[in-house]
Amino acid sequence: MAGKPILHYFDGRARMESIRWLLAAAGVEFEEKFMKTREDLEKLRKDGSLMFQQVPMVEIDGMKLVQTRAILNYIAAKYNLYGKDIKERALIDMYSEGVADLNEMILYYPFLPPGDKDGRLAQIKEKARNRYFPAFEKVLKSHGQDYLVGNRLSKADVHLTELLYHTEELDSTILANFPLLKALRTRVSNLPTMKKFLQPGSQRKPFDDEKCVESVKKIFS
Numbered sequence: 001m002a003g004k005p006i007l008h009y010f011d012g013r014a015r016m017e018s019i020r021w022l023l024a025a026a027g028v029e030f031e032e033k034f035m036k037t038r039e040d041l042e043k044l045r046k047d048g049s050l051m052f053q054q055v056p057m058v059e060i061d062g063m064k065l066v067q068t069r070a071i072l073n074y075i076a077a078k079y080n081l082y083g084k085d086i087k088e089r090a091l092i093d094m095y096s097e098g099v100a101d102l103n104e105m106i107l108y109y110p111f112l113p114p115g116d117k118d119g120r121l122a123q124i125k126e127k128a129r130n131r132y133f134p135a136f137e138k139v140l141k142s143h144g145q146d147y148l149v150g151n152r153l154s155k156a157d158v159h160l161t162e163l164l165y166h167t168e169e170l171d172s173t174i175l176a177n178f179p180l181l182k183a184l185r186t187r188v189s190n191l192p193t194m195k196k197f198l199q200p201g202s203q204r205k206p207f208d209d210e211k212c213v214e215s216v217k218k219i220f221s
Ligand SMILES: N[C@@H](CCC(=O)N[C@@H](CS)C(=O)NCC(=O)O)C(=O)O
Pocket: 014, 015, 053, 054, 055, 056, 066, 067, 068, 069, 220
């Protein structure tokens, strides 16, 4: 039997968090190896583990996978979170990419210079309220089903739920006008695998705070 996937990254959210969420949703246990220093990163680079010299890297099924989206797609395909046919997959990809666009803005936010943060926060909220959340609310309304695609859980639901949690951390009122998104978040959060992951003490990471930002600067500078 294959061992647990091993996640290589720093001890923070950034690009690895959506991988943690997706593995958790699939009910897959995983191990993590946190890089703490530049030497840790160099070691992975020198031993040829990082195809493009970048992390996230995930050891899974005898492979050393890099590129966040490739990793997510592999997990989704393996654990039936990727639709039943190519049309469903196209929708799941389209929704996941929309989520990723807003998520990218949030991911960089903690690493911005202090003077740029207020502007970026306003931009994130504006895009969430006026572009991304209305689009996903409309999808759920259009078919009246429990999940975004095919009436069953897919990676798109997991990514969107993660995004909803993270935007709510930035503004607790952000979901006020999106009842179907709230319902989706509750539904996904109540899945047994997710319930466990959302409890304190799980491998879910908190917001990337100043300590994390400092350590990341040391690793990558
Ligand atoms: N497209 C890649 C980007 C990965 C990336 O930018 N990783 C950063 C850490 S979050 C990194 O390793 N930076 C070092 C470098 O690019 O040399 C992905 O999605 O995985």
